[in-house]
Amino acid sequence: MHTSQELRAAVEAAIWAPSVHNTQPWTFAVTDGELSVRADTDRLLRVSDAEGREMLVSCGAALFNIRLAVWATGHRPVVRVLPDPDRPGLLATVRLGDRQDADEQTLAMNAQIRHRRTHRAGFTRKQVPDALLEALVAQARTEGARLTPAVSEAVVRVLASVTAAAQDVQAGDRAFALEMLRWGRPPGSRYRDGVPAGAYPSEPRRTRPHFPQRDYAGGRASWGSEEDQRTATAPGVVAVLTTPGDTPPDWMAAGQALQRVLLHASAHGVSAAFHTQALELYHLREFVRQELCSGEYPQMIMRLGYPAGETRAVRRPVSDVLEEFDRPGAEGACA
Numbered sequence: 001m002h003t004s005q006e007l008r009a010a011v012e013a014a015i016w017a018p019s020v021h022n023t024q025p026w027t028f029a030v031t032d033g034e035l036s037v038r039a040d041t042d043r044l045l046r047v048s049d050a051e052g053r054e055m056l057v058s059c060g061a062a063l064f065n066i067r068l069a070v071w072a073t074g075h076r077p078v079v080r081v082l083p084d085p086d087r088p089g090l091l092a093t094v095r096l097g098d099r100q101d102a103d104e105q106t107l108a109m110n111a112q113i114r115h116r117r118t119h120r121a122g123f124t125r126k127q128v129p130d131a132l133l134e135a136l137v138a139q140a141r142t143e144g145a146r147l148t149p150a151v152s153e154a155v156v157r158v159l160a161s162v163t164a165a166a167q168d169v170q171a172g173d174r175a176f177a178l179e180m181l182r183w184g185r186p187p188g189s190r191y192r193d194g195v196p197a198g199a200y201p202s203e204p205r206r207t208r209p210h211f212p213q214r215d216y217a218g219g220r221a222s223w224g225s226e227e228d229q230r231t232a233t234a235p236g237v238v239a240v241l242t243t244p245g246d247t248p249p250d251w252m253a254a255g256q257a258l259q260r261v262l263l264h265a266s267a268h269g270v271s272a273a274f275h276t277q278a279l280e281l282y283h284l285r286e287f288v289r290q291e292l293c294s295g296e297y298p299q300m301i302m303r304l305g306y307p308a309g310e311t312r313a314v315r316r317p318v319s320d321v322l323e324e325f326d327r328p329g330a331e332g333a334c335a
């Protein structure tokens with residue numbers, strides 16, 4: 001396989017990363033044996049993510065998929081994050097390094113890239129084993145982030161309360177509500193971005209304590225998974241992903257850590273539900289940082305558990321996001 005084909009395959013993996021509201025805020029280019037990852041600022045959530053933090057967490061997750069896909073070709077990925085201070089939109093470059101076989105764990109995560117899905121309901125009562133939680137904490141640490149499962153019921157209740165407060169504030173704010181409505185898709189939508197109706201229940205059953213979902217339905221009908229609606233009411237394990245700093249490199253690290261955690265969890269049948277509303281409101285995020293995260297910056301709030309049903313996901317085709325592409329023929333002709 002030519003280098004450019006291998007890098008194109010890496011882009012095919014990248015697009016399956018999670019992204020805030022499924023905005024898929026990225027573009028890619030393959031030139032001279034190098035894959036560049038850029039932020040697509042037209043897809044920035046200008047109301048809820050003005051700084052671009054969640055956009056870069058999303059792009060960091062896409063970069064992690066690229067790293068895995070390169071490993072799967074039998075090469076060590078050579079990655080530079082934010083390589084050029086004069087080009088802030090250029091988030092990373094990736095080249096194929098020396099030949100090296102990937103270990104089993106890397107291949108197992110790579111195999112989950114297309115299967116992992118965001119969950120938007122309660123979980124079944126099956127407990128996530130402590131050993132798996134410890135492994136997820138270690139996975140996050142490898143990427144320079146910290147995953148802290150909430151062990152105290154009081155902390156879980158506080159996180160549920162700040163989520164509810166943020167959800168209410170955002171629902172009552174016209175600019176926030178309109179931005180949400182723009183990315184929640186009605187049944188039958190042909191869009192290949194945004195959150196499709198098959199991925200969110202319009203009236204999810206309450207977990208105890210209750211972690212409100214984002215209102216992607218905006219009053220419209222949607223279905224989500226019937227199994228989840230019938231049987232799954234446990235909140236699962238609530239966890240917060242944090243970083244020591246809060247700069248673009250920290251956000252890229254958080255995204256890579258997030259995806260590493262999610263794919264490792266997915267390989268063990270565990271899914272994540274996200275509740276990041278409170279992290280989009282300055283004072284609530286500061287509260288979570290100071291009171292619950294020992295001063296580290298919260299990047300994601302999530303619940304982890306075993307889902308009862310399946311969730312749909314959509315993506316734009318690679319041709320929409322890959323801007324340039326060295327044709328293998330052209331590369332061969334010059335070799």
Ligand SMILES: Cc1cc2nc3c(=O)[nH]c(=O)nc-3n(C[C@H](O)[C@H](O)[C@H](O)COP(=O)(O)O)c2cc1C
Pocket residue numbers: 016017018019020021022054055057058061116117118119120194195213214273274275276277311312313
């Ligand atoms: C930074 C970030 C924040 C997110 N916040 C939420 C959230 O608050 N609620 C939610 O339901 N999903 C959230 N998501 C999940 C996305 O909606 C999801 O990744 C996207 O719709 C694609 O679906 P998939 O993950 O099933 O492939 C978030 C994802 C990222 C990367």
